[in-house]
Amino acid sequence: xxxxxxxxxxxxxxxxxxxxxxxxxxxxxxxxxxxxxxxxxxxxxxxxxxxxxxxxxxxxxxxxxxxxxxxxxxxxxxxxxxxxxxxxxxxxxxxxxxxxxxxxxxxxxxxxxxxxxxxxxxxxxxxxxxxxxxxxxxxxxxxxxx
Amino acid sequence: xxxxxxxxxxxxxxxxxxxxxxxxxxxxxxxxxxxxxxxxxxxxxxxxxxxxxxxxxxxxxxxxxxxxxxxxxxxxxxxxxxxxxxxxxxxxxxxxxxxxxxxxxxxxxxxxxxxxxxxxxxxxxxxxxxxxxxxxxxxxxxxxxxxxxxxxxxxxxxxxxxxxxxxxxxxxxxxxxxxxxxxxxxxxxxxxxxxxxxxxxxxxxxxxxxxxxxxxxxxxxxxx
Numbered sequence: 001x002x003x004x005x006x007x008x009x010x011x012x013x014x015x016x017x018x019x020x021x022x023x024x025x026x027x028x029x030x031x032x033x034x035x036x037x038x039x040x041x042x043x044x045x046x047x048x049x050x051x052x053x054x055x056x057x058x059x060x061x062x063x064x065x066x067x068x069x070x071x072x073x074x075x076x077x078x079x080x081x082x083x084x085x086x087x088x089x090x091x092x093x094x095x096x097x098x099x100x101x102x103x104x105x106x107x108x109x110x111x112x113x114x115x116x117x118x119x120x121x122x123x124x125x126x127x128x129x130x131x132x133x134x135x136x137x138x139x140x141x142x143x144x145x146x
Numbered sequence: 147x148x149x150x151x152x153x154x155x156x157x158x159x160x161x162x163x164x165x166x167x168x169x170x171x172x173x174x175x176x177x178x179x180x181x182x183x184x185x186x187x188x189x190x191x192x193x194x195x196x197x198x199x200x201x202x203x204x205x206x207x208x209x210x211x212x213x214x215x216x217x218x219x220x221x222x223x224x225x226x227x228x229x230x231x232x233x234x235x236x237x238x239x240x241x242x243x244x245x246x247x248x249x250x251x252x253x254x255x256x257x258x259x260x261x262x263x264x265x266x267x268x269x270x271x272x273x274x275x276x277x278x279x280x281x282x283x284x285x286x287x288x289x290x291x292x293x294x295x296x297x298x299x300x301x302x303x304x305x306x307x308x309x310x311x312x313x314x315x316x317x318x319x320x321x322x323x324x325x326x327x328x329x330x331x332x333x334x335x336x337x338x339x340x341x342x343x344x345x346x347x348x349x350x351x352x353x354x355x356x357x358x359x360x361x362x363x364x365x366x367x368x369x370x
Contacts, residue, residue, distance in 0.1 A: 081355070
């Protein structure tokens with residue numbers, strides 16, 4: 001028990017966390033400049049470059065924005081939130097559950113796209129058929145209720 | 147991270163903290179994970195609706211105003227200013243955490259003060275933006291903007307915009323409140339008596355998370 005005590009408490013002070021600080025002012029400002037430059041690039045692309053291209057090329061600009069966003073997210077998490085300087089156990093307990101987002105994004109955007117496709121390609125006559133079929137049991141139900 | 151683990155160090159052998167951080171900080175990380183999934187669910191539902199919709203309003207047309215500049219067409223400029231304010235307040239937050247490591251009470255007070263100011267500035271910008279959009283006729287259930295191809299737009303656009311930026315703004319607001327409490331505790335000497343400023347780090351994690359979410363909100367609403 002005594003060993004646990006001695007290991008738990010130094011983390012509150014400077015002891016074990018000391019070597020992993022990474023809180024040099026230089027590193028903080030470096031991260032700031034990276035974030036600022038990426039934001040400015042996004043602004044320039046979004047404001048001046050993308051509008052002069054036809055709308056169907058938007059997907060490539062979106063891809064570029066996703067790369068910029070991921071880079072910004074990485075620097076905020078790794079430097080400002082200090083996760084890049086923590087031990088691997090802690091990094092993994094955050095990073096592995098975050099992998100769920102890959103499925104989350106893939107599944108739901110696919111679903112949305114499929115819905116658009118169905119709505120654009122569905123034949124209105126088929127809809128009427130389905131409706132007229134579904135009307136019959138509804139009448140039956142009402143009679144049943146009476 | 148890797149250099150701190152030597153080959154024969156057994157993190158899970160007992161007798162040491164396997165994550166090498168304080169309990170409260172680890173729990174803050176887990177809370178932020180759950181919050182990330184809440185925001186993720188919001189943003190992905192927005193993405194699903196956009197993927198299911200043939201056309202959508204052009205953000206360069208909708209978000210093109212700047213305070214006091216009337217009808218000047220300045221797409222993205224105001225929202226970039228908001229982004230800059232939030233990044234800047236993240237920097238001052240890290241500086242406050244750094245001052246806490248050195249047990250520098252006045253340093254913590256100074257940088258927390260700047261962080262709170264940044265948060266209030268961001269909220270003020272958002273209040274202006276919302277008011278401006280409201281006067282243009284946009285609100286939950288009302289959307290005056292047409293799609294980029296000239297077709298009639300649905301109210302999904304404004305519903306998602308106000309719900310998600312509102313939820314983010316609420317996080318900024320609660321972050322400002324937490325930071326004010328931290329500032330008062332620092333002024334009061336609470337952390338000095340405790341001997342450490344770890345509470346500032348936990349508040350800092352929350353504040354950076356708010357900045358992180360904004361990065362995604364910015365991309366999803368103003369760039370896509």
